[in-house]
Amino acid sequence: MSSAVADGVPVRRQRVRVPMRLVSSPFYADVALSVYVKVKALGARPEGCQARSATIASYLGLSVASVERGMTQLTRPGLDGVVELWSTRRTLPGGKGESALRTVRPMTRTEKFVWLPVAASEDLTPRQLRAFAVIAFAEQMGIALTEGELAGHLRHHSGQRAGQPITAAAAGEVIDGLEAARWVTVQRRAGAQGRHRFIAHDIAPAAAVGHGEQAADTEPETVQECVQEPVGGAVERAGSSLVGEGSGLSFGEGSLANRESPTTDSPDDEGALTSPAVGEVRVVEGAEAVEIAADAEARSESGDGVALRAGEISQPSSKPNGEKRSSKAGGSARSSYTGPQLAMSPEIYAVLEPVHVLLKQVTSSFVARKIAREVGRQLHGGTAPDRLRHRLTARLAPVALSDIRDPGRWLLGVALPRWGCGYEDCEAGIIWRTGAACELCAETIQDRHASRQREQHLEQGLCPQHGTRPGPSGRCTDCELEAAIRRPARVPVPREPEGPQRSSCVGCGCRIFLTGLAVDTGLCKLCREEADALAAVEPAAPAAPSVPGTCSGRDGETLCTRRALPTRSVCLTHRSQELAHEVVAS
Numbered sequence: 001m002s003s004a005v006a007d008g009v010p011v012r013r014q015r016v017r018v019p020m021r022l023v024s025s026p027f028y029a030d031v032a033l034s035v036y037v038k039v040k041a042l043g044a045r046p047e048g049c050q051a052r053s054a055t056i057a058s059y060l061g062l063s064v065a066s067v068e069r070g071m072t073q074l075t076r077p078g079l080d081g082v083v084e085l086w087s088t089r090r091t092l093p094g095g096k097g098e099s100a101l102r103t104v105r106p107m108t109r110t111e112k113f114v115w116l117p118v119a120a121s122e123d124l125t126p127r128q129l130r131a132f133a134v135i136a137f138a139e140q141m142g143i144a145l146t147e148g149e150l151a152g153h154l155r156h157h158s159g160q161r162a163g164q165p166i167t168a169a170a171a172g173e174v175i176d177g178l179e180a181a182r183w184v185t186v187q188r189r190a191g192a193q194g195r196h197r198f199i200a201h202d203i204a205p206a207a208a209v210g211h212g213e214q215a216a217d218t219e220p221e222t223v224q225e226c227v228q229e230p231v232g233g234a235v236e237r238a239g240s241s242l243v244g245e246g247s248g249l250s251f252g253e254g255s256l257a258n259r260e261s262p263t264t265d266s267p268d269d270e271g272a273l274t275s276p277a278v279g280e281v282r283v284v285e286g287a288e289a290v291e292i293a294a295d296a297e298a299r300s301e302s303g304d305g306v307a308l309r310a311g312e313i314s315q316p317s318s319k320p321n322g323e324k325r326s327s328k329a330g331g332s333a334r335s336s337y338t339g340p341q342l343a344m345s346p347e348i349y350a351v352l353e354p355v356h357v358l359l360k361q362v363t364s365s366f367v368a369r370k371i372a373r374e375v376g377r378q379l380h381g382g383t384a385p386d387r388l389r390h391r392l393t394a395r396l397a398p399v400a401l402s403d404i405r406d407p408g409r410w411l412l413g414v415a416l417p418r419w420g421c422g423y424e425d426c427e428a429g430i431i432w433r434t435g436a437a438c439e440l441c442a443e444t445i446q447d448r449h450a451s452r453q454r455e456q457h458l459e460q461g462l463c464p465q466h467g468t469r470p471g472p473s474g475r476c477t478d479c480e481l482e483a484a485i486r487r488p489a490r491v492p493v494p495r496e497p498e499g500p501q502r503s504s505c506v507g508c509g510c511r512i513f514l515t516g517l518a519v520d521t522g523l524c525k526l527c528r529e530e531a532d533a534l535a536a537v538e539p540a541a542p543a544a545p546s547v548p549g550t551c552s553g554r555d556g557e558t559l560c561t562r563r564a565l566p567t568r569s570v571c572l573t574h575r576s577q578e579l580a581h582e583v584v585a586s
Contacts, residue, residue, distance in 0.1 A: 012119035015202065016040045019084070020112035023133045027078045029157045030126035033133065034060050035070035036084060037121040040104045049102045059122060071102075114140065117202055120183055127154060131174045132183055136200040144191055145198055147171045344368075348375045351385050354392040355415060358407040367408035374416050382424070387432055391415070394428075507531075507567045523567070531567065 016037055022028055038056055042049035051059075057067040074085035084105050090098040107113060114137040121129055134153045138145040151171035156162050175198070178184035187197040344352075352359055352375065362368050378388060395415045404410045420426035421440040425433055429441040454464045462469060463476040470476045475483075501514045507527030512518050521528060551560035553574035562571035570578070 012117070013203065014041055014044075014118045015115045016044075016118060017107065017113045018116050018133065019107055020114055020137060021078070021080070021082070022084060023114065023130060023137070024153060025078060026155050026163060028073055029070065030130050030154075031062065031066045031070040032073045033070075033130050034062070034121045034126045035067055036074060036104065037116055037118060037129070039071075039074075039085065039102050041118040041121075043103060050099050052099045061122065062126075112137075115202070123181060124178070124183060128174055128177050128181070128183075130154060131171070132178055132200055135178075135184060135198045139198065139200055144195055146195060147175065150175070344372045345376075347379070347385070348372050351375055351379070351388045352392070354389055355396055355411060357401065358396075358404065358411060361407040362411070364408060367412070371408065371411050371416070374412065378416070378418075383418075384432075387427065388416075391418070391427065507565070527567065 018033070018037060018040075022033060022036060035056065038059055039049050042051055042056075053067050053071070054064050057064045060067065071085060071087070075083060075087055077083050082105065086103050086105070088101045088103070090101060114133050116129070116133055116136065120132055124132060131150060131154060134150055135145060137143075148168045148171075151168045152165045154166045154171060154174065156164055156166060175184065175186060179186050183201055185199040185201070187199065189195075190197040352371070359368070359371070362371070375388065379385065392415050419428040421438060421444065423431075423438065423440060425431050426438045426441060429438050429445075430436070431438055453467075457464045457467050463479060466476055466478040468476040468478060471480070473480070499513075502511055503514050503518075503522070504510065505512050505524040505527055506522040507530075508524060510524055512524045517528060518524065521531075523531065549564060551562045551564045551571035551574055552569045553560045553571065560571060560574065562573065564571055565575060568575055
């Protein structure tokens with residue numbers, strides 16, 4: 001590691017180039033970045049990095065297990081399949097093992113990177129080093145970094161929230177730690193719109209250069225500097241950011257970069273008074289919460305053609321420079337605003353008529369402006385004025401005025417928002433045009449009720465669907481009954497009767513057992529006897545010629561034309577008559 005001596009104190013100047021994928025990827029833990037910086041710094045020596053895990057852990061002030069865990073992540077392919085660290089095992093000719101030779105991946109010319117001091121990996125914790133890398137990269141690229149954006153790069157690596165970003169408040173504590181370690185300087189409210197400006201240092205705090213020295217003096221002579229182009233020429237506009245973002249927490253926490261008056265206590269000009277921002281930009285065309293006669297007169301007197309904000313004129317900070325202020329709280333003292341007051345358009349003021357008693361209690365011009373803008377946004381979006389008035393009246397009716405501690409917060413969070421489903425015409429479960437109940441809201445309520453009832457049944461040990469006590473099988477009686485209804489019924493298989501085979505007599509059609517002569521003739525006993533008797537009797541006279549297959553009997557004097565039975569020469573009618581005569585004769 002290259003070093004110099006200034007005032008008897010060694011200056012640790014060595015820096016390494018770290019790929020930004022290692023800093024921004026959620027695949028790598030914080031300790032992997034610290035291990036990478038140290039291994040790459042040791043690899044710059046002629047013999048390369050031959051240090052053992054215990055030696056690297058002693059340099060970084062970490063445990064051996066943490067260092068080995070970081071090395072394991074670096075030697076495995078990342079989400080994009082890239083391996084950052086290669087480890088080569090070595091053995092002496094006698095069989096005795098040596099420490100592995102570790103080398104890092106050569107970086108391409110097109111990938112993003114950030115220069116990190118090797119001393120920072122020794123002085124800072126792994127999480128602080130990652131935050132320092134993000135700040136250094138944002139400063140190099142001219143990006144106005146906020147605490148919320150920094151929190152998106154710092155993640156939980158264990159517990160129930162593993163993989164999720166930390167909160168902006170936790171990111172503010174990390175910045176406070178970097179500022180206390182003197183690796184980062186925080187210029188509070190020095191950026192555009194009152195954002196904090198973060199400055200990362202390349203030299204260890206013990207040998208920080210003076211205020212008048214050139215920045216080039218802090219660069220090592222042996223390192224070839226590689227420069228990345230800033231984003232879109234953003235160096236001159238490093239404090240700019242998207243509308244509505246701030247460097248602190250949302251909902252008014254953290255630094256007040258999203259407040260109405262973006263005055264700062266910038267150290268660049270501490271003796272000058274700062275005026276409110278000019279050129280107010282309307283959020284929505286319909287939200288005409290603008291100043292009227294009194295404001296126009298004030299603008300004409302001021303000499304410029306743009307409207308002043310109804311904000312407050314900030315005074316420079318009265319605190320000494322040496323006093324430390326937190327990055328999440330604090331700021332300059334503000335004097336009371338003495339300019340023209342905020343005036344709403346008549347249309348918006350008429351809509352807010354049901355809550356005028358609460359509107360008078362709103363003392364903040366910023367909150368009053370937000371209320372007016374919200375009303376204007378809804379009117380511009382197509383909401384009818386009478387619908388808004390009805391909503392405000394209905395929300396205020398069941399509430400006692402003494403229970404409303406913050407009128408502005410109640411108006412913005414309770415009175416003005418639309419309650420209901422995604423259908424724009426739904427107003428708290430009622431269709432505004434027809435007055436009928438909203439079916440989507442009713443289904444949602446039923447689903448929530450069923451979900452709560454199911455959770456209650458599970459907590460009580462009952463069937464979640466029917467609410468009855470389950471049986472030994474684990475299901476209640478109703479569940480078993482429903483399962484039995486859904487189960488198809490069994491169809492009984494026809495059984496063959498036991499004994500000899502059955503059949504029908506070909507003569508008379510009765511059911512008979514196929515045994516004996518019945519097997520050969522297919523006739524019952526009576527039909528066999530009749531057939532034998534007819535075969536023994538000779539016909540007395542020649543039968544009249546008849547059509548084959550017709551009855552040989554007569555109906556009086558005429559021949560019968562009916563079809564004869566298969567085993568008889570007569571039809572069924574004449575056969576019945578013959579059987580009747582036989583019965584009478586017997």
